Amino acid sequence: MNRDSNDTQPVKLTGEEIAKHNSRESCWVIVHGRAYDVTEFLPEHPGGPKIILKYAGKDATEEYEPIHPPDTLEKYLDKSKHLGEVDMGTVEVEEKEVDPDEEDRQKRIARMPILEQCYNLMDFEAVARSVMKKTAWAYYSSGADDEITMRENHNAFHKIWFRPRILVDVEKVDISTTMLGTKVDMPFYVTATALGKLGHPEGEVILTRGASKHNVIQMIPTLASCSFDEIMDAAQDGQCQWLQLYVNKDRKVTRRIVEHAEKRGCKGLFITVDAPQLGRREKDMRSKFSDVGSSVQSSSGGEVDRSQGAARAISSFIDPSLSWKDIPWFQSITKMPIILKGVQCVEDVLRAVEAGVQGVVLSNHGGRQLDTAPSAIEVLAEVMPALRERGWQDRIEVYIDGGVRRATDILKAICLGAKGVGIGRPFLYAMSAYGLPGVDRAMQLLRDEMEMNMRLIGASDISQLNPTLLDTRGLSMHTAVVPSDTLGKNVYDPLVGPKEKAKL
């Protein structure tokens, strides 16, 4: 780790001194034992000034840590504002108020089910929901608007039914495949998700280790809590990683990131194209509100407006003007295969082929961007026939993500023609609840399910999966039933079974 220039001063700052700078007029904060003058930075803070002012003159490390990569202050705060080391012994340790929610959470943690009680990916989600901090859970679990797309993502898989084959020799089942030329043990990858330290103090490197153990690929997020290099460093020799990229308005920054990633050995550049602006996630916004909003008065509305959840805060750099015209530039600065992440209709997949990119990820960003955008699996069912019709199916690799929870979900995508599927939240939940062993078990469970399901479908390797193994007729039926007749329902006496004897 580099040390910054102010670091040479011989005398450490004292808590008492820092405590004086506790106002909008002069605002110092401590992070990881060092003090920073953020007075001028206040209005620029993507998360709004209020949350910083809460820690004015105090130690902000605990709040700061999970939502800022370690090099943030280096990058974004002028060196002159780095005030140097603090004698932490002199900093008054704030007695935390007893937070009844947190007390309850600690009790739930103490009663956590043991890892072996998790039999599927939903189980990790159930445990994570119970033991994660409310704001972290809100950030991970929230979706756009009414969260219709977010739920549809998972539901859509259930509208596809299998047409299994019998009497196929399935003694040996091989679920390995290749993605962008890399051999992997299972047809899924760990997709990019932001702010891993909200769920676990070590952050994304845990996913790196899990991916290594099961020989699947990890996609490194731009908005990771760990720095890019930390995540690369955590990889094993020969472990394949990809880079997810939010394109910065400042293309020099973007170029630096891409070139650095290629140099460090990234094997794919996944450009996010479904997020010119990061979505409104009301669950997340509400959670923020209750976090910092208790003292907020109606009159101070203007400021509160900026507390719109973690992601919106840290994403203000994303370039909404990114367009097809920029693709050649990316092709000029890297030799990594380029994949567009977030494609959502057939027309754009065809255009991507014409633009010469190596792949697309059909995705609606986990239901976090545009509500009532279609599920990736439904788009896939339209895309592949269109590609095959043109003989283009081998000119591009098609991936999907969103809503994958079961091995059957993965197999359905592969049957339809996907090269692989991305899984995000489930591994975050496994990590948040149980750390690396959780991620390990989650992947092992997927493997167990997948090997069995291959047998039950009647396929002994990935190449045998094809559309005739599926019935997709229900997929495009977006029905909403006629609103129920309440009065009619209320007067109906539901049937009941035999009654127990009243007494013995």
Added chain:
Amino acid sequence: MNRDSNDTQPVKLTGEEIAKHNSRESCWVIVHGRAYDVTEFLPEHPGGPKIILKYAGKDATEEYEPIHPPDTLEKYLDKSKHLGEVDMGTVEVEEKEVDPDEEDRQKRIARMPILEQCYNLMDFEAVARSVMKKTAWAYYSSGADDEITMRENHNAFHKIWFRPRILVDVEKVDISTTMLGTKVDMPFYVTATALGKLGHPEGEVILTRGASKHNVIQMIPTLASCSFDEIMDAAQDGQCQWLQLYVNKDRKVTRRIVEHAEKRGCKGLFITVDAPQLGRREKDMRSKFSDVGSSVQSSSGGEVDRSQGAARAISSFIDPSLSWKDIPWFQSITKMPIILKGVQCVEDVLRAVEAGVQGVVLSNHGGRQLDTAPSAIEVLAEVMPALRERGWQDRIEVYIDGGVRRATDILKAICLGAKGVGIGRPFLYAMSAYGLPGVDRAMQLLRDEMEMNMRLIGASDISQLNPTLLDTRGLSMHTAVVPSDTLGKNVYDPLVGPKEKAKL
């Protein structure tokens, strides 16, 4: 304000004197500090005599105020019955019984969420439901019969899915458009809704101010609590307003209203065609019943029958014989564009084009008239192709209203070909809960949502919205699922996740 002729008498009436006239035989009431003899008017009162008799000999202002425009007594009660000013000091102030419902409501008001906690239009509805008077809420929120159409209006939007485009430059997004030649900042208008003072003491003028702030059009309702002129007077210079018209059996009255509106600068005449009779809204009727019905005996059935909710009472003047034959007459008395409000099938839209009107509003009156009438958005999806087929799409402007709660709803309508959408209840709820700041924030939230959604759809201005951005296959599927098998459901043991340890 004009003073009426009886006003010149030197001596004020006393409460004692008025209190004597407390029966069906002689019934005086006080409204706004003046006394009126309504004995002969009793049988004609659209809301039935019972509610007046409740205030016979007493001050009826509080009950009277929200459901009568200020010029009602002027217009409908003969001057000879205006008894003059009352010395209000002599009127016995009735000690109100403690109403536990009202006490609870006051407690809920005290605990109301602050405005910034409202993140979408449904939030205002949630707050309004909690803090509004029960009868007012019942009037605003009720629909026809089983309220199937009312709920379908909102649900129908969810059956339409987006087909978003990526890599479009959406740095700048312009959501302004024009309606009937008027430039507006957003593609919605405040549609006409009756009895604004039920929700807020100032009534419809609050909506006028909100519309002005965001440069959107307000449609002025015939059945407003404020008088037409009050609402016009509340507008800013250059602010565009339209007139919603219930056609009176007495065409002279209608002509006077239309000519007056045109003279005052109204820019559109929206003739309501879906309400030859105002609908039965049972929720509203039940709320009325419990309001005035506690002392009602079974034997007096005849009178109770007239207490069928506010709207039915005040709408008896509407002409059920209005027909296509009347359109030329309207065209002869005004130069305002004429729009038919409440069209519900393709055939009638085509006929409207042939009749030479300037627009139609596809609407089922907010689900308040005919139950199981289709949602406007579904009708729109049938209407626009029929117009385009005939090359008529520019001969008429098509609007829709009903069920709009999200910017995505608006964008779906615009994609299908609507010129704009009307929004009614949501703004009433915002107003009822928070007054003008509520309406302001509601409109701001729509703007925030809409700009973001434009970006996520891949459109930088309204002209880019078109039907290929939508998947409407689910729209016409009015499915009702097979009634569930209760016994089968009851014996099924639902899956559960991992169990917490029983003890620590």
Added chain:
Amino acid sequence: MNRDSNDTQPVKLTGEEIAKHNSRESCWVIVHGRAYDVTEFLPEHPGGPKIILKYAGKDATEEYEPIHPPDTLEKYLDKSKHLGEVDMGTVEVEEKEVDPDEEDRQKRIARMPILEQCYNLMDFEAVARSVMKKTAWAYYSSGADDEITMRENHNAFHKIWFRPRILVDVEKVDISTTMLGTKVDMPFYVTATALGKLGHPEGEVILTRGASKHNVIQMIPTLASCSFDEIMDAAQDGQCQWLQLYVNKDRKVTRRIVEHAEKRGCKGLFITVDAPQLGRREKDMRSKFSDVGSSVQSSSGGEVDRSQGAARAISSFIDPSLSWKDIPWFQSITKMPIILKGVQCVEDVLRAVEAGVQGVVLSNHGGRQLDTAPSAIEVLAEVMPALRERGWQDRIEVYIDGGVRRATDILKAICLGAKGVGIGRPFLYAMSAYGLPGVDRAMQLLRDEMEMNMRLIGASDISQLNPTLLDTRGLSMHTAVVPSDTLGKNVYDPLVGPKEKAKL
């Protein structure tokens, strides 16, 4: 009332004497103050011997009354077993055990809503459910098997949507029509339902009076609690009544009934063809069980089996061999128009035309016979086009019944081509809860709804109702959604609105 032969004996029987005959070996019972020796009849009792033995040696009037027409003992018990009058003063009045269910019911009756609080037909059902005896409610409200068809009957109407017309002169609306040549004020009739005295001590004559008041037709049930003549006698001059007929295995009985009905002036003969055997209604069977079954031991299973609800008991005479071959015989014995009640598919309607009958009632017997039989309205939508295709639409009148609760339901049926609809349970519920005033109000509410709905659809008389006013695309979609993913649902955190402040 006729007096029977044994009646001439001078001395009345005493309670003490009768009480001795309290066993299977000698079983006397008192009904309406007269004693009967039913020892030999025990094994023949359609309801099983157990229920009679419960009253052996006692007064059975209260139990007997509602489920036996007054002439039952005359008809079915040999005169020699009529023991004559009883001195009721000598009969020990049994102290009834306090039945907590009955006490609760009495409390509910005391708190019954007043009639004016019923705003639609479902409201009567709600009240009836609350105030009726449990067994009576079970008999009226139960359906076959899982009651899927019973509920579908009502739901199916909601899958049909209107396509209303505007700007039609609807000042005057005429909802009168004709059925089998009789002019009626509204397009519905009171269909036949059994055992009216279970709901109200006066039984079916109340429906006769209600039908008279509103000039609609009543269909007299074979299984009425009142005798046929009582119901005819209750009619006003010129009031039209029809006869519903269960065909007896003994055709002489059938012939006597039909000829008598014609002589008394019945205007239509509705032969029930959907009930070769009366359905298993488990709700009804369970209610019987708990009624008489408390002392039942597992070992006595054989006898309990016969307590299968009221209708099965009294219907053992119905001829399951009835077939198309019998139709000419009916045509030979009566000049009344013959209508087949309970037709359920297009093929059989066509055959009915060929057989020369005057009408059909599409019906599944209120969902009480075959479960997952289709709703009548759905069958109607298939039948009418088939008739029109052959030019047969005027050769037969088509009626439907089942699930009608709203005027919109009736209008939908008429639009599709039905001549009228039968309504059964709703009037039973209105009668059970409020007697004649209930039936009267129920019919008045239907009239109010229907006149308004005619206006809102844009039709001023019945002849204007036609299929283009409807969208029936959803009608044939019998969807059952994919079973929900419980684990996925459980881990989803539903959205919530703004939170109230915790404290003031």
Added chain:
Amino acid sequence: MNRDSNDTQPVKLTGEEIAKHNSRESCWVIVHGRAYDVTEFLPEHPGGPKIILKYAGKDATEEYEPIHPPDTLEKYLDKSKHLGEVDMGTVEVEEKEVDPDEEDRQKRIARMPILEQCYNLMDFEAVARSVMKKTAWAYYSSGADDEITMRENHNAFHKIWFRPRILVDVEKVDISTTMLGTKVDMPFYVTATALGKLGHPEGEVILTRGASKHNVIQMIPTLASCSFDEIMDAAQDGQCQWLQLYVNKDRKVTRRIVEHAEKRGCKGLFITVDAPQLGRREKDMRSKFSDVGSSVQSSSGGEVDRSQGAARAISSFIDPSLSWKDIPWFQSITKMPIILKGVQCVEDVLRAVEAGVQGVVLSNHGGRQLDTAPSAIEVLAEVMPALRERGWQDRIEVYIDGGVRRATDILKAICLGAKGVGIGRPFLYAMSAYGLPGVDRAMQLLRDEMEMNMRLIGASDISQLNPTLLDTRGLSMHTAVVPSDTLGKNVYDPLVGPKEKAKL
């Protein structure tokens, strides 16, 4: 019963002696009064060593009994490990801890409804759920993954509607038919289900006796709790039984089983083809976990993994390499008709015809194998037209199983062309709750329902059932509704009926 060789030793073993061998190093257990040395067998135990170690040095009979056929130790444990008889008087009787769950269950058993209160097959399931041991219930009732297919199996029948015929002479109704040449009284058979003693101490022989009484066929499961011969021995003269076969990796074992079955008189060989590996049933796995897992520590994960429910444990012998190539071999070793059980798509049915087998059972193994595999009834609706198109409908008999609960379900399958349907769980539940009388009544109820439904459909014998009696349009619509809009739902005020008076 044979006596094993060690049995000749004169002195019985004592409890004290056995108790010393209570560890992994030396592990003896008592079963049915005889001791066995299972030390070396521990690692091979299909259910894992943990469960055995729990009984090391103790009497394991109670745990062992229901999940091992009586000849298991004979077959799988080398004779040298059979230690001989134990003097049970010397074995310390373990005082069982009071298990509150078991106490509750005993109370529920005491209050069990009497048999006559069960009116349909679901009722037995309701009672069984209440009175069975939790682990036994979990084993019987569980399905694969999210149990979507398991529930769909039953639901699918509800998507098929009848098109009943009237005026057919149905006085006499004959529901007998033939299956593989055997005359049976009803068109269903008792299909094979494993581990009958989990539900009832006598096990599968109870089903044998029930099947005999009603003259229906029983299919004998490979994984029965009773031995094959016990089940054959329980049959009456002339009673028809079939053999369900899991094919062993060791074909010599398979050959022995098949030849023995044929010799003993089995009339059909049903080869299970949908279970190359037995499914993951999480409900079952979780129930196991809580049973033996309370002392399990997170660190011992490896071993716990093997406790994956009873069936997986005992099924490790099944050959996953079984393929079409093996069919001729089966045809060479037996003259019994060969039926493939578990076919799931049209293609494989056609292939089965070509392979010359006598029948197929369309089945997804009761929803216990591959989740989102289609219901058998839906596959049947596709299979039969494909067979008829080729004129192959008489070359093969088609059966289905899964989800059958009502006679209407059976009739729908027969109408579509099935020769018969298999029923499994319902008879297990009837047996578990009430023993043989339960099974008897369950079959009788099906007969009652079926005779009535035949009448109501208008068919007097099985040959009259055909596809025109059904409407199957809804069958292929696997809809999942658009996820509901929670906020919108939350703010909607449901309609309510008339309110009771607050006080009297």
